[in-house]
Amino acid sequence: MLSAQIPDQVGDDGGSVMSGSDRASEDFDVSEYLFGHVGDAYEWHITTINEKEIAIPLPCIVIENGVHVFTLHHAEENGYTLNEDGKLVNAQTLRRPLDISITKNVLGLMIDSLLLVVLILLCARWYRTHDVLKEKPTGLAALLEPVIVMIEQDVVKDAVGPEYKRFSPYLLTAFFFILINNLMGIVPVFPGGANITGNIAVTGVLALFTFLMVNLFGNKHYWKDILWPDVPIFLKAIPIMPLIEILGMFTKPFSLMIRLFANILAGHIMLLSVIMLIFLTAAMGPVLNGSMTLIAALFGVFLDCLELLVAFLQAYVFTMLSAVFIGLAHQHPETETN
Numbered sequence: 001m002l003s004a005q006i007p008d009q010v011g012d013d014g015g016s017v018m019s020g021s022d023r024a025s026e027d028f029d030v031s032e033y034l035f036g037h038v039g040d041a042y043e044w045h046i047t048t049i050n051e052k053e054i055a056i057p058l059p060c061i062v063i064e065n066g067v068h069v070f071t072l073h074h075a076e077e078n079g080y081t082l083n084e085d086g087k088l089v090n091a092q093t094l095r096r097p098l099d100i101s102i103t104k105n106v107l108g109l110m111i112d113s114l115l116l117v118v119l120i121l122l123c124a125r126w127y128r129t130h131d132v133l134k135e136k137p138t139g140l141a142a143l144l145e146p147v148i149v150m151i152e153q154d155v156v157k158d159a160v161g162p163e164y165k166r167f168s169p170y171l172l173t174a175f176f177f178i179l180i181n182n183l184m185g186i187v188p189v190f191p192g193g194a195n196i197t198g199n200i201a202v203t204g205v206l207a208l209f210t211f212l213m214v215n216l217f218g219n220k221h222y223w224k225d226i227l228w229p230d231v232p233i234f235l236k237a238i239p240i241m242p243l244i245e246i247l248g249m250f251t252k253p254f255s256l257m258i259r260l261f262a263n264i265l266a267g268h269i270m271l272l273s274v275i276m277l278i279f280l281t282a283a284m285g286p287v288l289n290g291s292m293t294l295i296a297a298l299f300g301v302f303l304d305c306l307e308l309l310v311a312f313l314q315a316y317v318f319t320m321l322s323a324v325f326i327g328l329a330h331q332h333p334e335t336e337t338n
Contacts, residue, residue, distance in 0.1 A: 038195045038268050039086065041104045042072040046190060058107060062088060064097035108194025112181050151175050151319060159323035160330065167326050170213060174206060175319040182264060182311030186304060198265035200257065207253035210322040215249065218329035252325050256318060263314050271303045
């Protein structure tokens, strides 16, 4: 593990003399601090008071010779322990069981999904109970309507084309799902703070949905361009171009997955690295530590504001690229020549 190493002070007898702040700084584990915040866990850590961790225990659910449900503190009693990657394994065989536990990211995903459903239903309720031709939207509807219109008219319609209404529900859902999870990931206290869109499994599933929307609903011209593209015959007979086009089918969702995952994860690590300076300089005296604390706090606020922009931008980019990929699968020959 990578830890912050602080030189010991040598006493008169040649021994090592360390103050409380020295020991606290030396014990500070950089890897645990960073990956403990951005990684998944079987409990939701809230804070630490007087060296006592306050956390919300989450149900560990494993399937191995039956279904076993327990919390992390009772894992050993049920014959399970954590491996080096922090995953539950059988304490005797060290093999991983089928793990369907409600982890921190899973609980955060449930909370954020419920929040998304509530927001959309409240917005829809306003339109059901009001005449939009006689009064303008207010409250939540006034907040969401400009965003919905912008995404549908300026992104989905322009990229997909005449058939955009078929794909608007999916693309709008993807946009707001990513946006809400990005914003909740910035909130430092429960129920925020879960690194959901910085988890490659989540971004992989989102990219898979786009992959299915593109290839299951692509028209015959889309498949013709892939399997029999308009290139010299020897490139199709070998076949070089069809293989390249088929490979391109998978690189597009792969790029969606990596782009969203990497940008959100990098943003969280940058913010945590700045705050980490406060703990790393704890043993360097009150003047230096106080100065670095002020700088870290100010720079942290700046990064938080930047993360708000990134949260919207990454949701926008994922939706825009998904719409472009879907639009390319629905082009017609006359559209391509114009």
